[in-house]
Amino acid sequence: MSDFGDFNSSSDPTADFLARERAALGEDADLFTADNISSVTSPVADVYSPASSALVPSQPQEVVPASDYSAFEADFPKAEELETSQAFHKAMLPDEEPEVVRQWREKQKELIAQRDEESEQRKQESVQRAREEIDRFYEEYNEKKQKSIEENREREENYQKDREEASSANVWERVVREFDVSNAKNTYQTRDVSRMKQLMLDLRKDANAPGTIVEA
Structure with a gap:
């Protein structure tokens, strides 16, 4: 128990802990003094200095080609770039329709209206001709029917007359x-x-x- 010191001999627990650690480390305890710490840390710092970095071999790392990133960015651009591109596209669009386009639309509209009017006119003419043909058919039919009725009546009257005369x-x-x-008349042949x-x-x-x- 003499190696660990007397726990009741001092009222400072920190000093007691350091004394116990020094007793356990022996001669190595001198390496952890303030003077030795500065001398040890300086070489460590030199390792990470720019001059020494060239001497220390680095671990091999996989290098990703820059073209892969550019292809990815081309296929999947950032949302901010998309919004900016759409806003630029809208800004480039004209607010009013060009005069040439407007005239073309008006001309096409007039041509369509003219074709519709001509088509409707041809339709009405066809309907009118059909009605005239139907009226002419019924007129001729009625005339033939009336003529046939009159001929039959005349034929019936002549038949009755001949019958009466025959009797x-x-x-x-x-x-x-x-x-x-x-x-x-007398002729030579008869x-x-x-x-x-x-x-x-x-x-x-x-x-x-x-x-x-x-x-x-």
């Missing part, structure tokens, strides 16, 4: 009707039938001629 009692009158008495026609006319006028009364 007449004077048979000689029907015979005379078959001859063209008024235009009967026989003279005027006498026979005259005989038929006389029989038609004779009420007592045979065959005049025909029972219905």
